[in-house]
Amino acid sequence: MAVSTSVPVPEFAREILAEARIEGRNLYLPQQLSTADYQKVDRVLEAMGGKWNRRARAHVFPDDPSQIIEAALARGSTPNTDRKVLEAYWATPEPLARHLVAGQHSGIAALPPGARVLEPSAGDGALVRAILATNPGVEVTAVEPDRARAACIDYDPRITIVIDGFEEFAATATSRYAAVVMNPPFALPGRPTVWMDHLHTAWDLLDDGGQLLALAPNGYTYRNHRDYRAMREFITAHGGHEPLPAGAFAASGTDTDTVLLHARRPLHR
Numbered sequence: 058m059a060v061s062t063s064v065p066v067p068e069f070a071r072e073i074l075a076e077a078r079i080e081g082r083n084l085y086l087p088q089q090l091s092t093a094d095y096q097k098v099d100r101v102l103e104a105m106g107g108k109w110n111r112r113a114r115a116h117v118f119p120d121d122p123s124q125i126i127e128a129a130l131a132r133g134s135t136p137n138t139d140r141k142v143l144e145a146y147w148a149t150p151e152p153l154a155r156h157l158v159a160g161q162h163s164g165i166a167a168l169p170p171g172a173r174v175l176e177p178s179a180g181d182g183a184l185v186r187a188i189l190a191t192n193p194g195v196e197v198t199a200v201e202p203d204r205a206r207a208a209c210i211d212y213d214p215r216i217t218i219v220i221d222g223f224e225e226f227a228a229t230a231t232s233r234y235a236a237v238v239m240n241p242p243f244a245l246p247g248r249p250t251v252w253m254d255h256l257h258t259a260w261d262l263l264d265d266g267g268q269l270l271a272l273a274p275n276g277y278t279y280r281n282h283r284d285y286r287a288m289r290e291f292i293t294a295h296g297g298h299e300p301l302p303a304g305a306f307a308a309s310g311t312d313t314d315t316v317l318l319h320a321r322r323p324l325h326r
């Protein structure tokens with residue numbers, strides 16, 4: 058039976074789920090938990106459709122739980138398990154995409170014709186469309202590992218679509234970009250701060266003087282973990298952040314609060 062209520066995922070359960078191993082429909086917890094902790098984690102997994110199976114020694118889901126776990130890690134509560142929500146991936150709503158690309162911190166409109174812009178986790182192209190609407194003269198490279206999502210990006214000679222993970226794309230990239238505009242995955246199973254990795258990888262692909270515009274979780278502004286502190290120092294040294302209004306992603310089915318990060322690569326490395 059599909060369960061459609063959302064339950065909170067406490068911080069310790071998020072850490073455990075971030076380390077869980079997913080193979081097909083099975084989710085394997087990383088360690089032996091105390092009975093009390095196990096019951097809490099089990100409740101979270103059940104709310105997402107997972108059932109403990111003694112023979113498999115795993116929680117077994119109706120299908121691959123990677124996306125729903127990713128969503129729960131990012132938002133701190135389990136999403137509803139109806140099909141529509143499971144397939145959600147937090148596309149950037151159009152007004153926010155326009156704000157990101159054409160707002161006061163963006164230099165996209167001023168880029169010269171033929172300038173290269175990278176969208177490293179393009180989804181169905183919300184940011185790609187906003188980039189070209191803001192500056193019809195640029196060339197956009199859109200990287201997206203999910204073939205079905207990438208297929209939603211309309212053909213346009215100014216867009217090069219690459220079906221791949223950003224990490225794999227970056228490992229062999231030979232071009233540099235005048236700008237990177239991104240709304241990366243915030244968390245993936247085993248990688249609770251994957252957005253930071255994507256942001257650093259994007260930085261390395263910028264031209265001298267190139268611009269980074271990125272959506273990031275609001276935890277950027279206050280979390281005390283050393284990775285967050287280092288990220289704040291890094292962004293502040295090269296730009297800054299703008300808090301986005303609560304509910305900016307409501308149209309995409311998530312209440313995750315976000316910030317806009319902007320940074321410019323120094324002219325001389």
Ligand SMILES: C[S@@+](CC[C@H](N)C(=O)[O-])C[C@H]1O[C@@H](n2cnc3c(N)ncnc32)[C@H](O)[C@@H]1O
Pocket residue numbers: 146147148149177178179180181182183184200201202203206221222223224239240241242243
């Ligand atoms: C939060 S959605 C944003 C989509 C799009 N950028 C937008 O703003 O609408 C994140 C996207 O990252 C993609 N993604 C997940 N893992 C990725 C990876 N390793 N490399 C690149 N993209 C990835 C997902 O498939 C999803 O489309």
